[in-house]
Amino acid sequence: MYELNHAIEIAEDIIGDRFGISTSQWKRYRYDIRSLKDLKEHEIVDSAYAQILKYARHPDLRTTGSEKGEYFKICLQDHVILRTIDNHPELKLLSFMVYVVTHELLHVVRFARFVQSFYASENERIKEEALVHRLTHELLRHLKLPGMHETLNFFSEKVQVETFKGGGIQR
Numbered sequence: 749m750y751e752l753n754h755a756i757e758i759a760e761d762i763i764g765d766r767f768g769i770s771t772s773q774w775k776r777y778r779y780d781i782r783s784l785k786d787l788k789e790h791e792i793v794d795s796a797y798a799q800i801l802k803y804a805r806h807p808d809l810r811t812t813g814s815e816k817g818e819y820f821k822i823c824l825q826d827h828v829i830l831r832t833i834d835n836h837p838e839l840k841l842l843s844f845m846v847y848v849v850t851h852e853l854l855h856v857v858r859f860a861r862f863v864q865s866f867y868a869s870e871n872e873r874i875k876e877e878a879l880v881h882r883l884t885h886e887l888l889r890h891l892k893l894p895g896m897h898e899t900l901n902f903f904s905e906k907v908q909v910e911t912f913k914g915g916g917i918q919r
């Protein structure tokens with residue numbers, strides 16, 4: 749998608765610096781970031797910029813019974829993102845994408861390190877969302893990117909970034 753690879757590069761760099769994750773170590777975090785064209789019907793929502801799903805195994809990966817193949821699929825909702833950019837002329841797509849991807853990767857890192865459970869209660873999830881917004885803000889606040897300041901302002905209004913598909917692992 750539009751600007752996606754660039755946004756992932758920036759986000760992995762910034763989070764890697766902060767949490768001491770090298771490029772090769774990123775491979776141990778099992779996640780995929782996909783845009784709308786690569787989503788199945790149940791992965792598409794209209795109310796969030798992204799949706800995180802936890803799958804039992806990666807579709808491209810052949811795992812044996814004992815091997816853990818669990819991974820997170822970050823499903824970007826292009827239609828919601830583009831609609832927001834259209835409605836807010838002060839926003840720039842790349843900085844907006846950097847915010848969304850950084851925010852999502854922070855969730856993934858926290859899930860993977862068991863700092864936060866994927867199957868949190870609604871209440872815990874609200875707290876986690878506020879915390880991840882704060883972390884994202886802190887990480888991006890000094891990034892010199894056109895429209896970043898406006899993006900940070902936009903998300904400081906307690907906008908929810910994503911939904912989680914809970915209630916068991918999707919297969």
Ligand SMILES: [Zn+2]
Pocket residue numbers: 851852855877880909910
């Ligand atoms: Zn979030």
